Amino acid sequence: MDVKKSVEAVILDWAGTVVDFGSWAPTSIFVEAFKQAYDFDVSLAEARVPMGLGKWDHIKTLGALPEVSKRWQCRFGRSMSDADVDDIYRTFMPLQKAKVAEFSDPVPGALETIALLRREGIKIGSCSGYPREVMDILMPAAAEKGYSPDAVIASDDLQAGARPGPWMALQNVIELGIHAVNHCVKVDDSAPGISEGLNAGMWTVGLALSGNEAGMTLEEYLSASSGYKAEKRALATDKLVTAGAHYVVDTIADLPDVISDINTRLIRGEKP
Structure with missing residues (x-):
């Protein structure tokens, strides 16, 4: 994949995005x-x-x-x-x-999506509202279940601060050795996480149903009617779009199609 014309890195939030369905x-x-x-x-x-x-x-x-x-x-x-x-x-x-x-189980489809992105040569960064001492517990628990990103930035790692500022996302750019910020995609289930990505000059993808805005447990999500999911999706999408998300999908399992679309837009010379 041509690094000059495709996504180089995806920067993922943790709770409600990759692990802990519903951000509980x-x-x-x-x-x-x-x-x-x-x-x-x-x-x-x-x-x-x-x-x-x-x-x-x-x-x-x-x-x-x-x-x-x-x-x-x-x-x-x-x-x-x-x-x-x-x-x-x-x-x-x-x-x-x-x-x-106890809340380190991967969101359904997360591991498969990340494996696919890596096969495409895309690096996997991450940042969280959790401080480092919490991340030091969550990371090995998630690793045992198959998730180990290439970079992890915690909310108290940087003197500049955390969300909604761009600093954690940009530290991922540094640690991953990314050539162009506009070839990065920030994925998050919360409005401050979307603002973080925008402030860093990245494409942003909001997750409507796996995270904080919908607030469903995995069991509730799996048993919910299509009508109930539509109501939750509409409310969450409104908040994430208002925050400036370029795309909103249900869960990280839907991310590959978004990456393909962003690649097409990058080839056309578009920027976030």
């Missing part, structure tokens, strides 16, 4: 961390809103959601402070580390 590991732990640290309730739906951000930023953003902030002020008589965020994050981290390996 971080979501459920945010709810538990708020409860343990302050005996304060947030819903799973609220916990999903900032998904894709680094976990400290996620907690801060979650606490600033209008309904959450209103309840917090009624309970404590003040807005959530950075010190409160620190407390919740300190509670969150051991809970997440204890549970993350």
Whole structure:
């Protein structure tokens, strides 16, 4: 494959994209961390809103959601402070580390898609909203089940920061030795992950049904009616397209056709 006219690398998110169908590991732990640290309730739906951000930023953003902030002020008589965020994050981290390996199963079709991309000469990068100490647990668990990307960047690896900035995606470019950023594809199930790819100058692909926006378990997805999936797909697609995704598909299993289309557009001289 001509590197000058084809995709060189795919940069994949982790939870909800390649592993952990529905992105349940971080979501459920945010709810538990708020409860343990302050005996304060947030819903799973609220916990999903900032998904894709680094976990400290996620907690801060979650606490600033209008309904959450209103309840917090009624309970404590003040807005959530950075010190409160620190407390919740300190509670969150051991809970997440204890549970993350349980959510390391590959999304159906992920391993087959990645194998196909590698046969095409495409490198596999990755980045995550998880910090390095969580990734150090998740990576070997995923490797045992067949997934080992060529590069892994965690949310706290870089001094510049994490999503929605471009830095983690661009660090993949450096570590993988990619020649052209516009020959990279960022794949994610969250709006901040799409923004990350756009800010890095990459093509972006949103995943509507395997990740955070749809919020289904694998069992729910497999048993869902076509009508229910259509409703979930429409809601998730709207959010991902609004974030700027060039493409939106159901799961990573649908990625090969997208890569083929991007290759055609690259041959025509198009850029993201």
